[in-house]
Amino acid sequence: MTDRKPYRHRFPLSVIGYALRLYHRFPLSQRDVQELLHERGVQVSHETLRQWNIKFAPLLTEELRHREPRRGSRWHLDEVCAKVGGVKHWLWRAVDEYGDVLDILLQEHRDTQAAKSFFVRLLGEYDVPEVIHTDKLWSYGAALREIPVLHDVEHVQVVSTARCNNLVEQSHRPTRQQERSQLGFKRRKRTQEFLALHARVSNLHRHANHRSRHPQTKPSIRSSSPLARGDAAGGLRIKPPAALLRRHSG
Template sequence: MKDAKPHRHRFRVIIQHAVWLYHRFSLSYRDVQELLHQRGIEVSHETVREWCIKFGSLFAQELRHREPRRGSRWHLDEVCTTVDGVRHWLWRAVDEHGFVQGIVLQRHRDTDAAKTLLTTLLGEYHVPEAIHTDQLQRYGAAIQELSSLVQVGHQEVVSAARCNNLIEQSHRPTRRQERQQQGFKRKKRTQEFLNLHARIENLRHHSRTSVPAETRRINQKQAFQTWSMIAAGVA
């Protein structure tokens, strides 16, 4: 079981659980290896890493295809991060309910970068009723360059405004993972990691709200069932 070869997917239950643990919680590969070992599963942390790399993007794609079309208002924001010591910008979009719609890691914080985020969103979702951004002027310039968004209402808000809380809160899980990993190392790997991390956050979104315990457990059960279903089809 030391090797994660394509034909050895009879371990898919273990694989999907390992990948879930790594992306759901702020854990290292060695942490996941230890948790599996506690349950009597002997696997190296390097194998856990290979599983996350091999199956992560596939899981993210399946989850994205199963997500309903949510929201009609986009909240956009960007935060600075480092990848292998080089400054990058993490561009994110959430809807009015707080579900992550898109996340794009880019080298620059300019009009082209803002346009890339918007183009990515338009490829996945319908044209929104409104777009909320901070006061970065690049957003307005990018919106004007996209004909499908010219008539969409664009509202700029200050970063500290309460109406911007949805997007600000959405950055927090990523920051926790960044600290756990002691910074991101490779751009492609980081983008793949963040794609699945965002989809898992969406999956458990209803379980972290202030709802009765029974409702929360039902939501969590549904999230587990959805994850197991897509994982069984991939691994």
């Protein structure tokens, strides 16, 4: 597949993908990414980087989601407070037993309806799990009782202060780093899109590090990553996904 330029864009998808990878993989601001691209001879403004994120981040998130391997059957769920535009929100997160993020959902409430919405979202993408680990928030149990397919799933409640649910607790840390680097989140929709892609890119690098520690393990075709390819300029680049080329071809 050739590295074509999207319609009415000056740079090819490899450059756009490399910029998105830097921004979502490391706690960098858009001006930091602008300087790193300038060192590689790419003259681009931070406003252009912002437009790239708005336009391509949702498409890239969907592409990476379809390329991920099959997830585990044990879910660990937790919610953390996050302010978006000065308003208190709750970031619901689910990871499997290997620490890979299954999904995230930013909501304004921390009640049964919010927990049910998150469970329905997860069941739309993954099979019914064997075990669900949560803290002692009563909304989880109430939501599980309202979803028939989850009635037979074992529900394990742990004490948050005892760090028994450490897998998902540790998964919150990169989000806090990104929040500090951006001086807080401003808009709910953009925050949801940003954190969704950030989670997918983090999953991708977790698998890349695992393969580097165990070189005898061969990656499957489905888990082969569009980020795991080098370009002539050095570093990693995103192979132009078919969805991007069909939607933004010139």
